Amino acid sequence: MESLRELYRIGRGPSSSHTMGPGLAAARFKNKYADADRFTAVLFGSLSKTGKGHLTDQAIRDAFSPLPAEIIFDNTIPEKKLPHPNTMELKAYKGSVLVGSWRVFSVGGGKIQIEGETCQAPAKIYPHSTFSEIKEYCRQEGIFLWQYVEQSEGSKIWDYLSQVWNQMKASIYKGLNTDGVLQGGLEVQRKAKYLISQRHMDESPETRENRKVCAYAYAVSEENAGGGVVVTAPTCGASGVLPAVLLFKQEQQGFSDMDVLHALATAGIIGNLIKTNASMSGAQCGCQAEVGSACSMAAAALAELYHMDMDQIEYAAEVAMEHHLGLTCDPINGLVQIPCIERNAVAAMRAINALSLANFLTHTRKISFDLVVRTMYETGCDLFSKYRETGEGGLAKHYHCQE
Numbered sequence: 001m002e003s004l005r006e007l008y009r010i011g012r013g014p015s016s017s018h019t020m021g022p023g024l025a026a027a028r029f030k031n032k033y034a035d036a037d038r039f040t041a042v043l044f045g046s047l048s049k050t051g052k053g054h055l056t057d058q059a060i061r062d063a064f065s066p067l068p069a070e071i072i073f074d075n076t077i078p079e080k081k082l083p084h085p086n087t088m089e090l091k092a093y094k095g096s097v098l099v100g101s102w103r104v105f106s107v108g109g110g111k112i113q114i115e116g117e118t119c120q121a122p123a124k125i126y127p128h129s130t131f132s133e134i135k136e137y138c139r140q141e142g143i144f145l146w147q148y149v150e151q152s153e154g155s156k157i158w159d160y161l162s163q164v165w166n167q168m169k170a171s172i173y174k175g176l177n178t179d180g181v182l183q184g185g186l187e188v189q190r191k192a193k194y195l196i197s198q199r200h201m202d203e204s205p206e207t208r209e210n211r212k213v214c215a216y217a218y219a220v221s222e223e224n225a226g227g228g229v230v231v232t233a234p235t236c237g238a239s240g241v242l243p244a245v246l247l248f249k250q251e252q253q254g255f256s257d258m259d260v261l262h263a264l265a266t267a268g269i270i271g272n273l274i275k276t277n278a279s280m281s282g283a284q285c286g287c288q289a290e291v292g293s294a295c296s297m298a299a300a301a302l303a304e305l306y307h308m309d310m311d312q313i314e315y316a317a318e319v320a321m322e323h324h325l326g327l328t329c330d331p332i333n334g335l336v337q338i339p340c341i342e343r344n345a346v347a348a349m350r351a352i353n354a355l356s357l358a359n360f361l362t363h364t365r366k367i368s369f370d371l372v373v374r375t376m377y378e379t380g381c382d383l384f385s386k387y388r389e390t391g392e393g394g395l396a397k398h399y400h401c402q403e
Contacts, residue, residue, distance in 0.1 A: 001126035001276050003153060004268040008164045009110040009232045013224030014336040016236040017086050017281055017389075018047060018054030021106030025114075026063035029090045033100040036092035039069040044087040046283035047106065048073040049390045053184060053334025055227065079385045083115070085283035108281030108289070109232045126152045129276050131317075131369045134269065135310050145269055145304065145313065146262035161261045161268075164231050168220070168243035171230050175219025182225050184335040190226075192219035209248070213352065214345040216244035221341040234271040234280045237287075237336050238294035240344035242267055245298045245351050246305075255305055267301035270317050270369075277370070278377035282329035283389040285380020291340075291347045292324030292376065298351035303358055311365075316358035318369045320351055325372075325379050328387035330394025339395055 011020045026041065041060045043051050051057055057071040079085055084105035092100040103115040128134045138148050149157060175192045182188045195215035200207060220240035224230045230239040246260050255263075271280070274293045279285040299320035303313040324347070332338045386393030 001124060001129060001272040002122045003125050004149065004157060004265065004272065005160055006111065006122050007109060007232070007234055007268055007271050007275065008161070008264070010164065010167050010229065011110060011232070011236075012227055013230050013236040013239070014227060015054040015056075016110040016232045017106045017108045017283060018051060018056045019059045020110035020232070020236065021086070021108075021112050022047065022056050022088060022104075023059035023063045024110065025088065025102070025104040025106065025112045026060045026069075026090065029092065029100075029102055029104075030064055030067070033092035036067070036094050036099055038067055038093050039064045040072065040091040040093070041069060042072045042074050042089040042091075044074050044077055044089075045079045045082045045085040046389045047086050047088055048075050049392065050331060050334030053331065053391070054336065079390070084113075085385075085388065086281065108279060108284065109234050109275065110236075126272065129273070131273055131314055135314065138310060144262075145310070146265040149265040149269065157265070158258075158261055161264050162257070164264060165246075165257065165260055167229065167231050168233070169247060171220045171223045171228065171239070172216050172243055172247055173219075174228065175221075175223040176215065178222070178226075182222065182337055183227075184225075184333060184337060186333060186335060186337055188225075188337045188341075190218075190222045192216075192222055209252075209352075210349060213244050213248050213348050216247055217241060217345040217348040218341060220244065221336075221344040225335065225337050225341060233267075233297065234275065234293050235282070235290045237282060237340050238290040238344060238347070240341070241291065241294035241347045241351065242298045242301060244344070244348040245302055249302060249305055253305075259305055263301035263304040266304035266313060267297035270297045270300045273369070274373055274376075278373050279380060285377060286327055286383050286388050287329040287340075287343065288321075288324045288327040288376055289380055290329065291343045292321050292327055294344070295324060295347040295351050295354070296321040298348065299354035299358070302351060302355040306355070306359075308358065312358045312362045314369045315362040315365050316354045318365070318367055318372050319357055320354040321369075321372045321376060322367065323350065325376055326383075328383065328394045329389040330387060330396045331389065331391055332396045332399045334391045334396075338399070
């Protein structure tokens with residue numbers, strides 16, 4: 001598996017696969033063909049169908065700036081005939097002469113793959129690729145999951161995860177202090193500031209927990225939807241889940257920042273396993289691959305915070321993913337707003353529920369984390385294409401019918 005630096009990426013929303021990935025590809029392409037004087041980007045599949053709502057064209061133009069760039073949305077090729085649902089072709093010209101071209105796949109989490117090029121693939125620094133292998137190794141060595149991360153990545157990983165944690169908190173704080181309407185035409189009102197400031201006169205501890213966790217998740221998700229800076233955890237569209245539960249529990253229980261970094265490391269292992277053995281791309285496997293993965297990461301992180309054992313961490317992650325199986329990706333108007341923002345809040349609460357179940361019921365479990373990851377991937381591949389981030393099915397379809 002790759003470094004957690006490849007999983008946790010800091011960048012602008014609203015979509016890791018539709019904004020960060022294409023923007024990164026365009027920037028690399030421009031650097032490769034520095035003598036070009038103009039560019040063309042042709043977007044296919046999900047990038048074409050929801051690219052406007054995800055600001056894909058804006059991200060590409062910004063990367064090619066100040067040089068001119070023509071963006072073409074091509075819906076003529078059926079998704080099943082594409083090598084990846086998020087496919088794009090970049091072309092560089094000098095005058096009328098084509099000087100270079102790439103076919104690029106935005107595979108989720110801000111990561112890209114360039115067709116025909118393997119040399120740019122990040123190094124595989126983890127020696128294992130399943131949770132069962134990692135668990136067995138850690139037990140043999142007598143180490144925790146976060147120590148496994150340090151052993152594989154080196155001590156400098158804590159400096160990077162500290163940057164990640166600081167940005168996660170910054171996204172929450174900014175979102176909590178921003179109101180107004182999100183751009184895109186849906187007239188979605190930001191709600192995080194309202195949630196954090198409005199409390200019931202006789203609010204119970206349980207109600208307060210739900211309100212604050214949801215406020216934190218809304219804050220990050222609204223920042224993402226507004227094109228603000230977030231951390232992919234594992235994607236932009238699911239970036240609110242993990243920060244919400246970690247900050248709430250830190251405030252509630254007094255966990256140190258180093259405790260949180262250890263939790264981020266454990267969550268990163270879960271995310272890496274999903275990325276390696278399944279997918280984090282909504283265009284490839286639906287929202288189960290995004291919000292489901294984020295919930296699984298958050299549940300494992302919480303279990304690490306509470307110093308639960310390896311089996312309990314696994315059970316928390318498995319429960320969280322299991323109950324997102326089949327979740328479709330159906331963003332209205334291609335915007336990462338409805339139902340995306342609300343789903344982050346619900347998944348954050350579900351991660352806390354998974355932690356409670358792991359505390360009591362781990363010894364009764366029948367399903368391994370590796371099994372549920374494999375199941376998620378097969379389920380995602382079986383989903384009809386209109387339920388995989390194309391904006392053609394589910395809420396995206398019926399919202400338009402309602403209008």
